[in-house]
Each structure stands twice: as structure tokens, then as C-alpha cells.
Amino acid sequence: MTVRIDSATRNQLQEWEKELETQYQRICQHELNLDLTRGKPSAEQLHLSDRLDGILNGDYRSPDGIDTRNYGGLDGLPCSRALGADILQVPTEEVMAGGNSSLTLMYHAVLTGYLFGFAGTKPWREMAAPKFLCPVPGYDRHFTICEQLGIGMVNVPMTATGPDMDTVEKLVREDQEIIGMWCVPKFSNPTGVTYNQDTVTRLAQLGQVANPGFRIFWDNAYAIHDLDQHVNLPSIRSATIENDTTDSVIQFASTSKVTHAGAGIAFVSASSANLDSLKKQMQAMTIGPDKVNQLRHSRLFPEFTLLKEHMQQHAEILKPKFECVLKHLENAFGDSDLGSWEKPHGGYFISFDTRPGCATEVVRLAAEAGVKLTPAGATFPYGKDPENRNIRIAPSFPPLEELDTAMSVLVLCIKLASVREQLQKA
Template sequence: MSELKQMDYSNLQSLHRKAKEDFNAIKQENLSLDMSRGKPSAEQLELSLGLLNTVNAENIGDNFSVLNYGLVDGIPEAKALFKEILEVNTEEILIGGNASLNLMHDIISKALIKGVLDSETPWGKQDKIKFICPVPGYDRHFKICEQYDIEMISVDMLEDGPDMDKVEELVRDDASIKGIWCVPKYSNPDGITCSDEVVERLAKMETKAQDFKIFWDNAYVIHDLTNNPPSLKNILEECKKHGNPNRVFMFASTSKITFPGSGVAVVAASKENIDFIKSQLSVQTIGPDKVNQLRHVRFFKNYDSILEHMKKHAEIMKPKFDAVLNILDFKLGSYGIATWTEPEGGYFISLNTLDGCAAEVVSLAAEAGVKLTGAGAAFPYGKDPRDRNIRIAPSFPSLAEVEKAIEVLSTCIILVSVNKLL
């Protein structure tokens, strides 16, 4: 294999012919594969089925209070368990419903109407507010901003997290920048983990807005694929150290530990922030589903067993990630038409085609029966300025399906790239 850009016309033509034949053959197979979302597979869901049995009519015992109203911040046992995951104290955590996205959304919607702890004016009463969006990033974060007319400023993800030179410059001068999204460990979709330096700089940087907040979506906090995972500095402790204790909201959930639809979500922050959230939350609801919290507590018992449980997830996920990487390497090798990340955890592999090819590749793959995340999804307003990023989500399909899908993807990438160069 040599770089496509170096190939002469006739070699390109024969490669194109071959890829076209492959593509047509694939189409005959009438595939229907879905790699569009980071959904756990059935095999992964099976790992937690026992959770459904942990609370029943016979063993509910004297836990009747969990069935009734109350405890808007969650049951104490759940706080004790989940505070370990985010490395915070009991008074720094609140246990919510089944979706951390919901917690993030609600904090923002209330910030718009009422402001956050340090706001002089509600965000929504200001002319314009903005969020920094490291790109590529998580589409659902960006959708919240889009829904609420929060202007998004893209900042590139570098190898150790968001481009902090850029971030610092932006927040220092612009009071309308109220927040930054961050998936600090195994970022969606790049799989990047923030370095200690990035965490420190986020915690201590000077912000023009006194009510600037970091939305620290630690969705993959213990979702390692290796035995020697990268460490992530505790940003709440860093924020405290630098005199900005109320700067960060940390989120996590068991959506990809137990069940995506019926897990438990948590938010962690300074006690002052948690008290503030709790006071607002008590107007919104009488309390979360405490029975489901109890199920989780009884299923896991302690933090170590959660970590053991995550190893079983890794055993299922790792071969799929390996398959993606091996096939991409084998099929696209040194053609120089795509680069991709090799994450040590999380749910995604991020692939960049040549500029201007991603949308066409995704569309062609769909034609061949492989559904990928929409091109551009990882960028604000769904627009990838270089039209090159494709998010690969290998968790849901079976290993054989993943292999097939990546072969299809590779063929589509060759086809579109050669077309472009011819």
C-alpha cells in the first residue's frame, strides 16, 4: 500500500474499480447494521439482569420509605456508593433519575430562568450567552445549546483535552461565555482523557463571567478497556484549591454500567452548589425513583464490585474496538486517506477522512445497509467545517457485525476518496 495521493491515475482507477465491485457485492447482501449510537449490546445488558431481582415484594423488608415520597437528593446508601465514582464527599453529591443528560439540561434551563449560584442576572435575561464546545464533541450537549439559543464557540480537542490556550483567551475577555462542555475521560468521540495540566488550567483560569460553569460530563469515568487506564485529576478539588469551588458540575450515570434506560444519574459539585440545585429541584419534583437507587445499591454493595463489573463490560467491548482498529488498519493502512483514534476506554472511535468526504461516506454506507452517526453530528449545529469526522460506535452490534460494518465503511472511504482524487 502506498499513499493514494502518490498513486498514478491507472492505479487509482483500478483501486476504484475494485472498491466499486466490493461495494456492489456488499449491496447484494442487504445488510442492516446500526453503528449510529453508543448503545450497550444485549450481551452487556445481561451482565446486570440480576439488578432487577434485588428489590421485590419478598425482600423489600422495612424499606417502605423508599416507595413513598421524599428524599429529593436521593437515598443515603446511593450517595455513599456513588460518591466513590466521582471522588467526592456525601454532601457534594445528588442522586437523580435515570439520565445524567436530564440533570445537565435542567441545570442549564434553570440557569436561563433564574441563574446559577453566582449569577447576578439569569442567563436568559442577558442579550446573548455562549458556551465553549470542544470539537468533535457530544451531539446531545450541543443540542441543548441549540434548543436554548446559546451560541456555541467551537474549540479544537487536542491530544490532552480542549485547546486551553484558546479556552483561556476566550473566557478571559468575554463575559457572555457562561460555560464549557467537557467529557473529560475517553471523550465522545475522540476517546481523549484530559491531562492534569488541562484540568488545572480549567480550574484556575480567569473568567470574565463570575458565573462561568464547567459541565464535566464524566460519562465514561470507569469505562476502561485496559488494565492500566489513564488517570483523571479531580477537578472539584482543583477548583477548590484555586478559589473557584463553585465552578464545576460533575456528572456520571450507570447508563452504561447497568441499564441505559433505567440506570441512576448523579451530579457532584461543591456543597454550596448541591444545596442550590437541591433547593431548585424540590420545586420541580417530590423526589427521584428511590427504589431503583436501592436496586443499584443492593446489586453492587460497594465500589470495588462496580469496578469488577466494569471489567466484564471491557471483555465484551475490547474485541469490538480491536476489530475496528485492525480492519481499518488492514483495509486503509497507509493509503493516507483516513486517521483514527485508538481510545483506551469509552464508547467511540473517531475517524477523520480527507476533507470534504465524511458526509458522502456516511451516505454511501447507509446505501450499503450500515447506519453510522450522521456526519457532522459531533459539531455544533451539526456542521463539521471540514466534513471529515465520522464517529464509530462499535458497542451495539455483535462482533461479526462490527467487522462487517467496518469493512463496508472502509470500502466506502476508499471509494469516496479515490473519486475525490481522480
């Protein structure tokens, strides 16, 4: 049944509602318990790295002769920094390798800017109203960091090539208290978009006009997480070198969605001035990261090519799941006016925009039918989606069969919510 709302009569809408309502009631009786909320790897994916435990074979010494079992080394092991450098395509000396969470490194980087300022610039907390630009929809955990520290957030719409740069440039020029910006530049969370060269260049140029303390938080979480074809993310580092703004960007990555999600290693890359500021803050809170686990990762991936082969195995598991979601959306909405979505070539999410005002109701209906979705609004600062339309679909965790069922429910809920919304308006 193809639903096209804008051209439907009231009678037609009422008929649809009745029919959809019947289908929905039938589904509710199945007492499903399915989860499309968080971007967690599946057990099958995690299993790809199970060699990690035991891989050291009693030899705890790093290739550089460091006893990884003991204290020390805030920068991380040289071999781990090299791994991060391969992932981010930057020089090893610009990389620190950390613990099990890039979010932690981001938090400490924001804290550094907030409490002390980067590279001799003014601490953000001394400003009247420091704020970050937040491309939306975006990643809720980024927004939580700002919210906790009382850093304001300004929404910027995402386009199919990255954040709307006209808006970004205008805001940065007009407001010198914009001191940061969140970016997930490749397979963006949740839209799946990869920034193009024009976007990357213009982002690198912001440092020429922004507050000197301004920093772009370049969360390259899906740097090597291509699904089918290889997607190239233009180098932000090269762009900042060309524009003499190397201090304006701090890059992050991790192996969380490469090896074991909760037990991987994280990376930060930045200019030496930025790294010095970050390390000054971090050395008060740690003697150093878990080097034993870092060494395990270097043993698993002694060469970058092995890491890339490993990622292909992930892709083979994930691809059918993405295809399943896209097939449901295409079949149900390809010829409708009920919503829009991007078709990502990697990453962990598919983002669906309903007609305005429907997202909360879709999530509620799905929950009642036993399908958990990320709360509507979660992909926006303060949890507020101004148009109440974005829904983040995370297909990685459930088995394919469950995903298929969950998508049938979701599609039905979108239809039902859309028809009801239109009937209420009419």
C-alpha cells in the same frame, strides 16, 4: 490494497476507483442491515445486571431506614449518593442521586443557569449572547440542549490531551459572555481521549478569569469504563480547590453504561452553592427520584470493589469489539493518508477523521450498502462539521461478527469516497 492519495497519479486514482466501485457493488448486493450509530450496550452487557429486578427480596427499606416506596427525598438516598461519590471520587455530601438519566440532570443544570443563574449570578438569558465552548468533535445531545435554549456554541478543537487550552483561555478571557463549557473528560465522546493534568489544571483556572456565572459541565460518562489498563483522570475537584474556583465546575455521571442503559441512576456533584441553585429549580418539577431503583443499585453494588469487578466484565465483552474496529482501521489506513484516529483505552466510541470533505459521502455510501452510521456532522454544534471529516463509530451494540462485516464496508466506503473526492478536485 494500500491507497495513498497525495502521491497518486490520476491514472492510479481512476484504477482504484474502478476496483473499489466493483467491490462496493458486490457488497450492496448482500442487502446488509447493520447499525454503528449509537453507543448502546449490547444485550450481553445488559444481561450482567439482570439480577436487579427482584434483588430487593421484599425489603424496600434503605440502610438508613428510609421506605424507598414512598414520596420524598430530592437529594436521593444516602447510599446512592455514596455510590455516585465513589464513581466521581468526591465527597458524598456534594452528590445528588437522580433518576435514569444524567442528560436530564445536565438539562436542568443548564436550565438553572439560563433561567435563574447559579449561586446568585446573573441568569444567562439576561445576557445579549450567552455561549458555551464546545470541544469538537463532541456529544450531540450536549449541543442540542444549548441549541434548544438559544445558547450560542463556539467550537474548540480537541487534541490528544483534551480541548486546545490556548484557544479556550483566549476565548474565555476575551468574551465575558462565555458562560459554559461542555467536557467529556475521560474517554471523550467520540475521540476517546482522556484529559491530562495540564488540561485539568488549566480548566480549573478558567473560573478566575471567566464571567462569575461561568460553569464547566463535566460529563464524566465513562468514569469507570476502562477497557484494558486503568486510565487516571486527574481530579477536577482538587484542581478547583487549589485554584479557589469550586463553583466553576458541575460534574455528572450515571450507571447507564454500568447496569441497564435506560433504567440506571444518575448523579450530579457540585459545590453546595451550585447544588442549592439546582435543587431550587428541580424541586418545582419533582418530589424526588425513584428511590426503589436507587436501592436496587445499592444492593447490586454494596461495595465499590464489586462495581469495579462488574466493569471488568463489561470490558471483556467490549474489548474484542474495539480491537476489531482498530484492526480494520490499522490494516486499511495504517500506511495511508486517508484518515486518522485515536486508540481509546475505554469509553464507547472510536472517532475517525477522513480527508477533508469526505464524511457525508462515506455515511451516504455506507447507508446504501446497509450500514447505518451516525449522520456526518452530528458530533458538531448545529450538526455542521466545518471540514466534513468526522465519523463516529459505536462498536458496542452489534455482535462481533456483524461489527466485522460493518467495518469492512466502512473501510471500503472511506476508500471509495476519498478517491472520488480527489478525482473531482483534480
